[in-house]
Amino acid sequence: MRAKEKVGIKSYAGYVPRYRITPKEIGKVWGKDGETMGRGLRINSKSVPSPDEDVVTISTQAATWALERSKLDGEDIGAIYVGSESHPYAVKPTATIVGASIGATPLMTAADFEFACKAGTAGFQTCMGLVSSGMMKNGMAIGADTSQGAPGDALEYSAAAGGAAYIIGTEDLLAEINYTCSYTTDTPDFWRREGKKYPSHGGRFTGKPAYFKHITECTRNIMKESATTPEDYDYAVFHQPNGKFPVKIAGKLGFEKEQIEPGLLVTRIGNTYSGAVPLGLASTLDQSEPGDRILVTAYGSGAGCDSFDITVTDSIEDIKNDDIPSIQEVISDEEFITYSIYAKYRDKIEGGR
């Protein structure tokens, strides 16, 4: 898909909670060799939100920084879409709280999105449509999660927290989005039923027929549509549920390790779900130069992919020395915690307060 008008990223910023826990620490509690599991998953540590952090606070922090970076005012934002699978409320939008917090309300539209780990990039596409059609000047898309892993489940070693916000517009772009495309099927690889605290998953079914198939198809599609090959891209960002999958899919599609390195955050912060690709792209943009081309493919269970073909503009230079922390700066602020503190922070202790 290609917009009629030029469309792209005007600003972005990301936030990741500072607390970290290691797979070794988690494994200790469950009698598992967490260190080996971590090596297998290529996850050294994962981020943990504090008791006062949730998708609203993570989104608000990222949105505040993105707005500040853009030099726009809150009322310049015509839409806010927050993609997450851990919205604090089942009914009551995250996006309205974020909108009020950054001064964008009331003359705006807002909604929460859910598409497992790709709800954030679904917001990108919605905003692209709204701004390129001229219905509004700027839209904000946020992907953020405080993802859940049941105690002792394999997911507990990777499920992390973080998010990033993007302002999508048609002028003053840091990066142009040349093409986008999606690939959607009904594939039940991972789900959480209404009212359930933790998700269920199909084990290895989440791999080959889910993550790998969808990313392969969607990425090949966008390269076909944009008539590009992996060599045309300086960087690539793939969804990163662990450190193994994105490296494997990159290799399979013909990308080099160096191309995905700047966006590969999962080894340090774990799987931030809806935040994963937005954060990975933000980290890549932080390190990019004018003219760099970036291929992005987000994956969401259930299942689908959104791909983007992005070219960085000269304006990227203007934000290099601004006051907004880079993703690397954000994630370098780390404090490691024990499983008992983690259990308290993640509300895993019944009756705890």
Add this chain to the structure above:
Amino acid sequence: MRDVAVIGIGETRIGELWDKSLRELGIEAGLKALQDAGVSGDEVGMLYVGNMSAGELINQEHIAPMIADYAGLDDIPAVRIESGGASGGMALAEGYMAVASGIDDIVVVGGAEKMTDVDDVIAKNILSSTADQEWEVVCGATFDSLHAMIAQYHMNKYRTTKEQLAEVIVKNHSNASKNPNAQYPREIPKKLVVNAPMVSDPLGMFDCAPLSDGGAAVVLCAADLVDSYEGKPVKIAGVGHGADHIAVHDRREIGTMKATRIAAEKAYDNAGIKPENIDFAEVHDNYSISEIMAIEDLGFFDKGEGGPATEKGKTALNSEISVNTSGGLKAKGQPVGAVGINQAVEAVIQLRDDAGDRQVEDAQYGMTHNVGGTGASAVVHIFERWSE
């Protein structure tokens, strides 16, 4: 009683076959076998299907008529045979008897299991239900831990070592690396097996066979009619069943598998041969210890010598006796109810000289050994090269 030959074989690839349902697995294997035999559907007298637990694994009972129906064989009577892990082998024995007795001239015997529609824990629990649910499983024993107890006992009594158990796995993976239908067609180093995460002491992850999806089928024909069909025949020279208490704790001796011994004795007697006549054997290696015990109980090695014999390479391809040339349950894969038929398919491939890189040279006799539960049922078949 008439002589019986296998004149057609077919099997699916074994693995986590996400895009194939049970009926598709059954149909694919069955149609391949009919095609290989050159038999048309209306010539088939009966369809037997070995299957352990479709009811629990995919919520479908009455699977034999279902598979026949979807294969376009809806006029053919079909029945499912269940005997835990020995379901496939028991189905083969039923088919053999139908033809040998003269009731039918041609029967199809298939086996199929779809195990990956439920998660690993549920599948393992279902497998454990082939042990004694009321007196073993409810008390906390699992299929893995029961085999671990057997392994502990064998190690204690015969000084079998963990290294010797690992040799079984290394060999079977090496054989599977030459089998295009295998789930794990690759060699693995012994270090990986020995150092793998523990499942139930002394059995580590690699000591245990996977739970797989797969289907296999054979076409059986009265020996005096084989000339009417294209399929290259292999004779079924002997069949034997054996049985024992279902619960491990009720058995007099757990370092040997009584059901296997009895089944083997009957099969040897039936075929008129001795263990030393067997050139290759597909044995039920659902755990590494199971193969060690099997090669002793089938009479290939003295009791307690299974470990050392394996370590010395006596069971490797084209050595003293080639054991699990297909890769076995461990590396070819374990679609439980299909296993007995997968084993028969391998025996036929070997005796037709079609095994390629894993061919056993000058093989005259091959054996298949299929076990249900922890050893409450066992069935042994002896296959013989066809002579005009």
